[in-house]
Amino acid sequence: MSRSRYPLIAVLLLLGIALLASGVSAAENGDRMIITSATAETMVTPDRAQVTVSVQTENADVKVAQAENARMMDEVRRALESAGIALIDMKTTGYSIYPVYDDSGSLFRQKVKYYRVTNSLQVTVRDVSRTGEVIDIAVGAGANQVDSIIFMVSEDLEQTIRADLLTKAVKKARGDADVVAAASGVNITGVKEISVGGYYPPVLYENVRGGAADMKTQAAIPTPIEPGQVKITAQVTASYLIG
Template sequence: MVVRTVPLLAGLMLAAPALAQSGKPLRDYPVVEVAGTAVEHVEPDRADVTLGVFAEKPTAAEATAALARQSTGLMQQIDATGIARKDMRTTSVDVTPIYAEAREPKTQIVKQTLTGFRASTRLVVATGDIEHVGELVAKLLATHANQLEGVEFRISDRAEREDALLGKAVANAQKRARLLAEGAAMKLGELVEIDAGQSAPMAYASAKSARGMAAEAAASVAIRPGEERLEAHVRTLWRLLPK
C-alpha cells in the first residue's frame, strides 16, 4: 500500500500547478466562445479651425501691439459670424527675435544681425456649421488671420454612440452564439464571460484636415468632413445546455 500511494500523491501535486498555470477556470459544462461586432458610419458635426496670426516689427513692443490689434480684429470678426466667445480658445502667444544672416567673404564666418521681432498667436475656433467651414476660413484669412494651421472634424456625442455600439455588439455575439448552439443541437445558456473594447476611429472619404494653407489657397479649397467609422468589439463566452 505504501509503495502505491507515493506515486499517486506525486501525480496529484504535479497536476495542480499545471491547471493553475493554464489561466482558465475548470468548467464541468460545455461552452462556446463568440466575438460580436457593431459598426456605425457617422458624419462629424463639429469642426475645430486653428488659425495663426503674426506681426513683424522693429521692436518687441511694436510687434506685440500690432499683434494685439490684429487679434482683436479677428475676434470681432468671428463674433460677427455668430460664434460664441466660449467656442474660441487661444492656445499660444510668442514673441521671437528675427535675425538676418550674412557670410564674410574672406573668413566665411556667418554673422547674425537683429532686424526685428515677430509676435504670433494661435486661436482655435469651434463651429457646428460644417457646411460653411470653408467659407469661414476664407473670410478670416482674407482679413486678420495670416495662417490656417488646420481644420479638425469631430463627433460631439462620440461617447454615447460608442456606448450604444457596445450594446449592439453584445446582441450580435448573442445571436451568433445561439446559431452555433442550435447547430450543435443544444440550447444557449447564460453568459459566462465578456470582454469589450472600441477600435480607433477611421476617417472616410474627404480630407479631414488642411494644414499650413496660405490665405490665397484657402479660398479655393473645398473642406468636407467625410465620415468616421466607429466600431465596438466584444468577446463573449456562453454556457451550452442540452435541449
C-alpha cells in the first residue's frame, strides 16, 4: 500500500467515528419522555429571629458624641450578654458619623450644628419567644432605635421540613406521570433526570423606630412580638422515560 493512501484511510476512520458519535447522540436526543412538575408546601412557625437595634447620639463635639455612643453601646452589649445572648450572636452591622448643619445660615456658609453618631447591632435570637424580651433589654440598656426584626427558619428545621416536602413533591410528580402514561397507552421505563428547587422568604419588619424616652417608658410592659408563619416550598421537575 502506498503512503499516499494513508491520509485517505485516516480521513475515513475519522468520518466513521463521527458517524458513530452522531448515532449515539441521535439515540439520546430521541428519548421519549413525559415531563412533570410538582410542588409541595407547608406553613411553619419561625424558630429564629434577628433584631437590629441602634444607639444614636448627638453633640456639637464629635468626640463627645462618639465617646457617649461607645459607652451606651457597650452597656447594651453587656446587658444582652448578661441575659444569655452569646457574643457570637451579636454583630455590628453599621456605624456612621455625619454632621448636621444649621439651615438658618447661607447655603454657602453653613455651620455644623452638631454631629450624629449611629452604631447598629444585629442580635440573633435563637429562642424566638424571647424576641420581645431582647428588645426590651436592649432599649433598657440604652438602645434608642429598633431598626428591623427578621423572623426565619433555622437551617436544621428547614432541612427536616424540606426532606418531607421533597418526598411529597416527587410522589406527586410520579403520580401525574403515571396518569399521563396510562392515558397515552405507554409505560414508564425509568427516570432520566429530576431537578429540585424551593424557596422560603423570611418575615421582615423594618423601621420599628421610637424615641428613647417613649420606649423606656413603655418598657415596663413586655413588648409583644408575634413571629407569624413562613411558607416553605419544595419543587421538582422530573423527566420519565417511556416505552
